[in-house]
Amino acid sequence: MKIDFEKHVAKAIFHSPVKNFELDSQQIETRRDPLTGLTTKVRTGRKAWQRLYTTDEKLLAEIAEKTREGCFFCPERVNKATPRFTEELIPGGRIVVGEACLFPNLFAQKEHSAITVISHQHFVRLDQFTIELLANAFKACSIYFNRLNQSKPNKYAEIGFNYLFPGGASIPHPHLQVLASDWPYFLIANLLENNQKYYAQHSACFWEDLVETERKIGQRYINRLGNTEWLVPFAPMREDEVHGIVRNKSNFLQFDDSDWESLADGICRVFKYYKEKGLSSCNFALYSGRLSQKLDYLWAGVRIVSRSSVQAQPINDVWYSQNILYDGLVTEPPEEIASSLRNYF
Ligand SMILES: [Zn+2]
Numbered sequence: 005m006k007i008d009f010e011k012h013v014a015k016a017i018f019h020s021p022v023k024n025f026e027l028d029s030q031q032i033e034t035r036r037d038p039l040t041g042l043t044t045k046v047r048t049g050r051k052a053w054q055r056l057y058t059t060d061e062k063l064l065a066e067i068a069e070k071t072r073e074g075c076f077f078c079p080e081r082v083n084k085a086t087p088r089f090t091e092e093l094i095p096g097g098r099i100v101v102g103e104a105c106l107f108p109n110l111f112a113q114k115e116h117s118a119i120t121v122i123s124h125q126h127f128v129r130l131d132q133f134t135i136e137l138l139a140n141a142f143k144a145c146s147i148y149f150n151r152l153n154q155s156k157p158n159k160y161a162e163i164g165f166n167y168l169f170p171g172g173a174s175i176p177h178p179h180l181q182v183l184a185s186d187w188p189y190f191l192i193a194n195l196l197e198n199n200q201k202y203y204a205q206h207s208a209c210f211w212e213d214l215v216e217t218e219r220k221i222g223q224r225y226i227n228r229l230g231n232t233e234w235l236v237p238f239a240p241m242r243e244d245e246v247h248g249i250v251r252n253k254s255n256f257l258q259f260d261d262s263d264w265e266s267l268a269d270g271i272c273r274v275f276k277y278y279k280e281k282g283l284s285s286c287n288f289a290l291y292s293g294r295l296s297q298k299l300d301y302l303w304a305g306v307r308i309v310s311r312s313s314v315q316a317q318p319i320n321d322v323w324y325s326q327n328i329l330y331d332g333l334v335t336e337p338p339e340e341i342a343s344s345l346r347n348y349f
Contacts, residue, residue: 006206007217009238010036011046033337035239039202039210040194044239044332045325057243057321058282059313064168067314068127068176077121077177086110086119093155099147102140106148106182116152116159116184120144121177128178130167130286131279138268139261142290145182146264149256152184153295159184160192161256163290170285170312170320184295192291196302203301211249211303223339227349230266232305234349236342241332242309243321244283244341246274249305254293256304267306273348274308281344285311 012034020028033046072078076085087108088097099106103124109117122128122141145163152159164181166172173179188196202210215233218225226234226246233249248270250263271288278286288308293299312318325331 006202006208006213007038007210009038037237037239038214039198040191041198042194042239042241042332044241044334046240046337047333047335048337054282056319057310057313058315059284060315063316064284064314067169071176072126075126075175075177077175077179078126079124082107082121093151094148099144101144101147103137104141104144106144109181113181114183114185114187118145118148118182120163120180120182122180123178126177129279130275130284133178133272133275135265135268135272138271139265141180142264142268143261145180146256146259148182149184149295153257157296158294159186160188161292161295162189162192163256165286165288167287167311168285168314170314170318171287172311189291192293195291196293196299199299199301209301209303211251215249224342226342226345229269229349230262232263232266232270234270236338236345238338239332240309240334240338240341241326242287243334243336244278244281244286244308244310245334245338246270246308246341246345247305248308249303251303254299254302254304255295255297256290256292257295258298259304270349271306271308274345277345277348278310281310282313283310284313287311 014032015029016032017027017029019025031048034043035046036043076082082105087110089108091097097107104120104122106118106120109119120141123137142163149161161184164183166181167178168176199210218235224236224238226236231251233251235247237245237247248267250259250267253259253263267290286308288306290306292304293302312321323333325333
């Protein structure tokens, strides 16, 4: 096997007050991602933590109702309150596909920075997202990337999703962040470098080998949807992390409609799993190599993670260890996540 799943197991030993001060132990694993080299801690004991991450549904319904009035992304205000592109770049100023509407971000994060509002509906619960809603939003992004690439080729591009305030969204109305620039994010640069090294060393694509290996092991592989492969990573950096990978395509401009639909399908299934677990907030990011460059060694894809849920006093799931020391931390082993998630695929 070319792929090395490296893990170190340790035990924390103590006299436990919840077991009448008998000697007890907890297992901690340090795992290293076989491609990126990033390390993470896998703790057990999610059951004790689950209560802290469970949604206050009443509060969530109140927030959804309270924020509806005055929302810039609702259909009655979106055309009056959001920016427009220049006519040369996007004739008409905005891109509309079904309910999706893409326009410039008023608070740009990169040279090319847009927002795609996903739905006409102000609040969409995690289990109410449909393949059609998400796929149309992705297709609007694809039109934008194509237009950008015609005028300024060779950009790096990403599509991000912050859902609800624990996930970093200031507006609950579901929307995507759509970005392109000359500089890749850290993870993309890491994937490009390590994919290229693996390709040179083994004369094989890492992703092809990963999918084949994970399928054989059977502990973290989920399923294939169309041209996309779904799995839970060996070394997750964040809670409930799930990866979707598009076979043999390194950038967004190579995706056809069925690829966008398969990605939307997989994301909707993960959302349903999160919702039934009591969660309400999440992030995802779709990543790509340079828009004009077809690479044999990179497969583009999506990574999805859950976040702390909507509560009056939410416990943030990102601690000093992730925020400052740059290590991952999860409280439920990925093999257990995969076992539950398979019921949704
Ligand atoms: Zn709204």
